[in-house]
Amino acid sequence: MKTLFALLAGLAVTVSVAQDVDSLDPSGQTVMFWHQHSTERLEALDAIIEEFNTTNEWGITVQQEYQGGYGDIFQKMLPILSTSSAPNLVVGYQNQAATYAIGDGMTDLTPFVESERWGLTDEEKADFFPGFYTADIFPSFDNQRFGFPPNRSMEVMYYNADWLAELADAGAISFDGPPTTPEQFREAACAATDTPFSGALADASLGYKLSTDASRFASWTFAFGGDVYDYDADRYAYDSPEAIEAMTYLQDLFEDGCADFVTERYGDQTDFGQGTLLFTVGSSSGLPYYDSAVSEGADFAWSVAPLPRTTEDPVMNVYGASVSIPTGHSPEADLATWLFIKHYTSPEAQATWAKASNYFPVRQSVADGLSDYFAENEAYATAFDLLPYGTTEPPVPGYDFVRDNVESDMAAIMDGDDVERVLATLTSESNLILDDQLSAME
Amino acid sequence: MRWRGEWITAYAMIFPATALIAIFGLFPIGYAIYMSLYRWRIRQGGFVGLDNYETVLGDWGGAAAFFGGLLLILVAHHLWTRAFRAHAGWRRYGPLVGALTLASAGIAISLGWSRMVEAGEARFLGGLIRTTYYGFLSVPIQIVLALILASLLFQRLRGSETFRMLFFLPYVTPAVAGAAVYAALFSPRPERPINTLLGWFGIPPQDWLFETDPVLELLANGVLARIARLAGTEPIEVALSGFWAGPSLALVTIIVFGIWTYTGYNAVIFLAGLANIPRDLYEAAEIDGANGRQRFLHVTIPMLSPVTFYLTVLGFIGTFQAFTHLYVMRVPATRDAVDTASVVIFDTFYKRNDFSLAAAQSIVLFVIILILTLFNQRVLGGRGAR
Numbered sequence: 001m002k003t004l005f006a007l008l009a010g011l012a013v014t015v016s017v018a019q020d021v022d023s024l025d026p027s028g029q030t031v032m033f034w035h036q037h038s039t040e041r042l043e044a045l046d047a048i049i050e051e052f053n054t055t056n057e058w059g060i061t062v063q064q065e066y067q068g069g070y071g072d073i074f075q076k077m078l079p080i081l082s083t084s085s086a087p088n089l090v091v092g093y094q095n096q097a098a099t100y101a102i103g104d105g106m107t108d109l110t111p112f113v114e115s116e117r118w119g120l121t122d123e124e125k126a127d128f129f130p131g132f133y134t135a136d137i138f139p140s141f142d143n144q145r146f147g148f149p150p151n152r153s154m155e156v157m158y159y160n161a162d163w164l165a166e167l168a169d170a171g172a173i174s175f176d177g178p179p180t181t182p183e184q185f186r187e188a189a190c191a192a193t194d195t196p197f198s199g200a201l202a203d204a205s206l207g208y209k210l211s212t213d214a215s216r217f218a219s220w221t222f223a224f225g226g227d228v229y230d231y232d233a234d235r236y237a238y239d240s241p242e243a244i245e246a247m248t249y250l251q252d253l254f255e256d257g258c259a260d261f262v263t264e265r266y267g268d269q270t271d272f273g274q275g276t277l278l279f280t281v282g283s284s285s286g287l288p289y290y291d292s293a294v295s296e297g298a299d300f301a302w303s304v305a306p307l308p309r310t311t312e313d314p315v316m317n318v319y320g321a322s323v324s325i326p327t328g329h330s331p332e333a334d335l336a337t338w339l340f341i342k343h344y345t346s347p348e349a350q351a352t353w354a355k356a357s358n359y360f361p362v363r364q365s366v367a368d369g370l371s372d373y374f375a376e377n378e379a380y381a382t383a384f385d386l387l388p389y390g391t392t393e394p395p396v397p398g399y400d401f402v403r404d405n406v407e408s409d410m411a412a413i414m415d416g417d418d419v420e421r422v423l424a425t426l427t428s429e430s431n432l433i434l435d436d437q438l439s440a441m442e
Numbered sequence: 443m444r445w446r447g448e449w450i451t452a453y454a455m456i457f458p459a460t461a462l463i464a465i466f467g468l469f470p471i472g473y474a475i476y477m478s479l480y481r482w483r484i485r486q487g488g489f490v491g492l493d494n495y496e497t498v499l500g501d502w503g504g505a506a507a508f509f510g511g512l513l514l515i516l517v518a519h520h521l522w523t524r525a526f527r528a529h530a531g532w533r534r535y536g537p538l539v540g541a542l543t544l545a546s547a548g549i550a551i552s553l554g555w556s557r558m559v560e561a562g563e564a565r566f567l568g569g570l571i572r573t574t575y576y577g578f579l580s581v582p583i584q585i586v587l588a589l590i591l592a593s594l595l596f597q598r599l600r601g602s603e604t605f606r607m608l609f610f611l612p613y614v615t616p617a618v619a620g621a622a623v624y625a626a627l628f629s630p631r632p633e634r635p636i637n638t639l640l641g642w643f644g645i646p647p648q649d650w651l652f653e654t655d656p657v658l659e660l661l662a663n664g665v666l667a668r669i670a671r672l673a674g675t676e677p678i679e680v681a682l683s684g685f686w687a688g689p690s691l692a693l694v695t696i697i698v699f700g701i702w703t704y705t706g707y708n709a710v711i712f713l714a715g716l717a718n719i720p721r722d723l724y725e726a727a728e729i730d731g732a733n734g735r736q737r738f739l740h741v742t743i744p745m746l747s748p749v750t751f752y753l754t755v756l757g758f759i760g761t762f763q764a765f766t767h768l769y770v771m772r773v774p775a776t777r778d779a780v781d782t783a784s785v786v787i788f789d790t791f792y793k794r795n796d797f798s799l800a801a802a803q804s805i806v807l808f809v810i811i812l813i814l815t816l817f818n819q820r821v822l823g824g825r826g827a828r
Binding site: 071074075078081099100102103104105212213261263264267397398400401404407408409410411412415433436437439440 | 483484485487626629630631649652654773774775776777778789792793794795796
């Protein structure tokens with residue numbers, strides 16, 4: 001009864017705030033947008049902004065500013081939280097938005113999304129991929145929405161299809177096509193280390209190169225049927241049996257000489273393109289770069305697939321920065337910003353954005369407008385089909401710092417440290433950081 | 443009345459500089475101290491007194507012993523130098539008292555540090571050790587190399603202006619660009635320049651910025667492996683740990699970058715110092731029969747003391763605050779092997795979002811730099827004044 005009452009009260013507050021939002025006038029507002037996009041993505045973003053600026057009926061003007069990478073933007077935001085110096089719209093990951101929220105620096109978008117006049121219809125809401133749509137709603141902040149998704153990427157396994165075929169023909173592996181289980185992946189990785197690709201452009205051969213990264217940790221753990229966060233207990237779970245199993249598996253690959261570290265930024269792309277590396281795991285946003293590396297390199301058939309898994313269905317690590325409205329501005333300015341977000345995530349703008357950025361669109365209906373693009377980019381189409389299997393990394397404050405620890409500890413494990421001991425320490429340290437961060441909300 | 447006018451003029455003249463220093467120098471220090479006394483994570487929380495300092499230092503007794511030990515070194519130096527200027531009795535026992543004080547300082551620092559490490563913040567205290575390696579390995583080498591370079595350039599060699607510019611170039615190269623190029627040169631990939639160079643001498647490729655093992659351990663194992671190969675036996679491997687094992691190869695690689703960056707700058711400053719040494723001192727030394735080496739040791743080096751003092755102080759302050767190139771060149775695989783105190787403070791602030799703890803760490807680093815500067819002034823500044 002109490003819960004029902006609380007829900008009704010919450011709904012009443014939302015409705016009343018939404019009504020307030022309905023009466024706002026966004027005319028003549030200027031919106032400053034801080035982002036990390038450059039080159040082709042910036043051109044596409046400019047086109048989307050230009051279209052909005054020339055067609056919106058309220059005379060809203062959006063201006064964009066490149067502010068460096070995600071980390072740079074985060075550092076620039078911290079000192080200006082809750083001030084008018086903050087931009088009207090900012091790109092950021094969910095955990096960064098959570099950190100801003102601790103400093104009262106985030107505007108809840110729920111009233112805008114739910115507004116009868118300015119918000120989304122039920123049909124429009126249903127058009128978003130469900131996991132994407134809810135990813136910016138924060139249970140630890142009373143289910144407030146601190147962001148909205150304009151795009152997403154996914155961790156996929158890149159593989160050299162020609163080399164795999166050679167290995168199968170030579171009887172070095174017992175399966176065809178990309179590996180679907182960890183055992184098959186090991187078989188192929190170790191076989192490739194011993195049997196170089198016929199078209200390789202350099203004198204080297206390796207199965208897999210791992211870039212130590214928290215997202216890679218999460219992806220492998222997902223593939224082994226686990227998670228890095230226990231959402232029921234609100235605690236990190238880096239020491240879950242599945243995480244231990246995944247890291248032990250990778251450690252064994254290293255010990256057997258079938259895997260090694262990526263030692264240069266994008267070094268795995270280079271090696272993959274040269275035909276000296278059979279597998280890599282990385283973001284789907286790297287698809288065009290892999291395409292260039294291969295076509296300018298050993299020029300072989302390649303594609304992407306889910307990580308080898310112990311689960312029945314793939315569990316894909318889907319991630320991506322959202323856009324958020326920082327506090328410090330008038331409600332009219334916030335409304336104008338929301339109207340731009342609505343335009344940015346409309347099916348038409350999403351189709352333009354997906355093609356230019358190689359990110360995945362966040363709306364299912366956009367697929368209809370991408371059929372030509374899918375035909376030209378088979379790997380992109382393959383990855384797009386995996387979107388329904390997406391899951392996410394924890395959107396909790398302090399995850400940036402935890403990510404650094406994960407990178408270091410992953411490196412330690414691959415160097416031979418005791419998996420269970422390292423992960424137990426990592427979990428307790430991560431939970432200390434989480435407690436530290438959450439205590440700041442009290 | 444005239445005196446009063448001069449007084450007003452004098453204060454009016456120094457006011458702009460004083461105001462600027464107060465606003466941009468003293469106020470941030472004061473504000474950092476203020477922040478460190480509160481719980482402050484994105485937004486200001488309650489007053490916590492010295493809790494953040496306790497988190498950093500771990501143990502007040504240990505911290506007192508450690509910092510007391512650092513100050514005792516200054517006292518030991520004072521006693522030692524005073525002994526050589528004093529009457530016979532003190533001259534006899536002074537060095538002994540100085541030596542005992544120095545030994546006490548060593549014991550206090552060692553014991554204090556052990557207690558701090560047991561209970562303090564391992565990440566920051568580890569960062570201090572790496573900062574110490576960084577400072578004490580790079581500054582002396584920079585100074586010696588710079589002095590040698592300056593002496594050579596001072597010989598009116600043909601093209602010395604060009605060399606001077608070339609040596610100065612690394613200092614004006616943007617740190618991020620320089621560090622990025624260095625990271626590429628010292629890549630662990632066998633085909634990269636430095637590993638290719640090693641290959642010409644039959645040395646296997648090194649992991650450089652990815653290598654967390656102490657450089658002394660790597661050298662020892664390399665030598666032992668060579669001996670074993672010559673003797674036809676199985677190689678013995680040693681594993682070194684602790685402070686005396688020295689820095690990791692990753693940190694040494696970054697130290698090399700630091701030396702490359704600052705040696706040229708130091709050489710240019712030394713050149714200015716060399717030009718200011720009166721010629722008649724060399725002539726007098728020559729008449730007294732001093733050879734070139736003796737003139738360098740007994741005229742050049744003492745006369746350059748003020749410059750050496752200036753460069754040493756700046757060098758140590760710079761290395762203890764070094765950040766940009768370390769941040770650019772560090773890789774996750776090295777874990778915290780190259781994270782000096784400044785990098786740890788940055789992470790505490792921007793990644794852990796613990797502003798107050800970062801402020802407390804900054805103040806501790808500030809105090810250490812202050813003591814180090816005082817020490818430099820006592821040791822080198824005094825010589826410069828003479």
